[in-house]
Amino acid sequence: MSQSADRALAVLDLLGAGQELGVREIARELDLAASIVQRMINTLCDRGYVERGPGGQKYRVGYRAFQVGRSYLAHGDLHAVSLPELRTMAERDQINAYLGVLRGASVVYLEALQSKGPIAITSTQGSSASLHSTAFGKVLLAELPDTEIAAILGSEPFQRLTPKTKTTLDEFMEEIREVRRTGYAVSDEENIEGVFAAGAVIRDASGQAVASVSGAVPRHQLHSDGIDNLCHIVVGAAQRISRRLGAAPAAMLRTSRSALQSS
Amino acid sequence: MSQSADRALAVLDLLGAGQELGVREIARELDLAASIVQRMINTLCDRGYVERGPGGQKYRVGYRAFQVGRSYLAHGDLHAVSLPELRTMAERDQINAYLGVLRGASVVYLEALQSKGPIAITSTQGSSASLHSTAFGKVLLAELPDTEIAAILGSEPFQRLTPKTKTTLDEFMEEIREVRRTGYAVSDEENIEGVFAAGAVIRDASGQAVASVSGAVPRHQLHSDGIDNLCHIVVGAAQRISRRLGAAPAAMLRTSRSALQSS
């Protein structure tokens, strides 16, 4: 809506990818005149959202963006309440523990705790993952009406991430129905090869699904009853978090079809 | 420099304080017309930097700000290299461990690990602290020329945070000389009552001070030789981190007077 503001944010978006960029480099990428980018950079620098890299030539994300972004976790009690549960999963149960929310067409990881196990699964706090291949995505999408799910997932075939990734809407909706019945979702090497994950939704006091917990372990590490065990731990954690957010125990069972958000 | 972009960032800054605000509320705070704020909010929302609160009326920081802000830690190896050292401090040595950088007239905490000890010291990742009262501030300022220190600290008397806070430039510079001699700094209940902290700088491959480690413990928890022990641990951690960043062992001893950054 506001061109200048939008361009400034576009610059920030670009730098948010992680690497340092020069003014003309950014200009080329965004297809803008260097002088425009220069002005945006200056404005962003003045407010600390962008800063010069060590070399003094290129620019990168600034400390203010870090501070402001951090405050995202402070809204509500979600993060604070979930952290102890995630820690337990990671430390006691040796499960990689994640907290995520549905934003746009992705899951955004609010927290990602790595267990001390042998294999490191590399999803970090702040990163995002696709919806059709993760337990996160299934469990969060299951809350929405079918038409909306299709709209969010977009055109088929969905991106194939592993041989086991489900790439058609039919396959996916089949599983969504299962998720709605059982109250949890699994991803059996559909997102990352060799990784098995389970997820369950977290509800707030109004009964709406606001986030999701997920636990992931190396596939080969699972014993015979390992899957049931993993699902049990994840569902239990999600329920305890929901209860501490004020969700009524009864509400945690029902599958709310109301929209999570609009946009 | 760019008015619109600056105003959009001002809105983000305001929301970054943590609470949800309405359009007119923001307009009043920033002394702008509601329609301007509305346009900025729309732009910020489109890009995910701002989102509607659960109520649907007010606005808050969005997930994109979180993601972009997170990428601040990915620059260089500083955070990744420091984390294990901080963990050791927190878990093995029962010390609250912090990693901070000098930005503007404050220390910004890149990491804040709480030890499992009895007393929780509440400085969180992303928060900031004053320079004149913390070990962080002393050790980072000691790298700069005297005139610049005075400029950054601003007008006397400095804000009194505890009875032991040093509030005059003379007192402070006295201590800075001591810091330059010993290579580390302490804050004896100068920032928070009952808290004793020690800090040491981290240098990168070029020998420049880029950050600082600090360890804090409850004052009464210190034994007779506790202070020496704390300082030793902190200095050791800072040196190991510096070495892993490529700093030459010799460079870690010298007190660089070169400017850390301009602005």
Add this chain to the structure above:
DNA sequence: CTGCTTTGTTCCTATTATCGGAACACAGTT
């Protein structure tokens, strides 16, 4: 050393996007 290229940065004015008061729709209160 010199010319070529690329960088960040500044200048300037036609143009265009922004400003912001006023008006609207809705919600909660009195």
Add this chain to the structure above:
DNA sequence: AACTGTGTTCCGATAATAGGAACAAAGCAG
């Protein structure tokens, strides 16, 4: 029902922005 708050939309005068061109400095190849 009148009032006061909210978020949101409209639109013409106006002021801020756009962006090509020019500059200084740095890096590199010949």
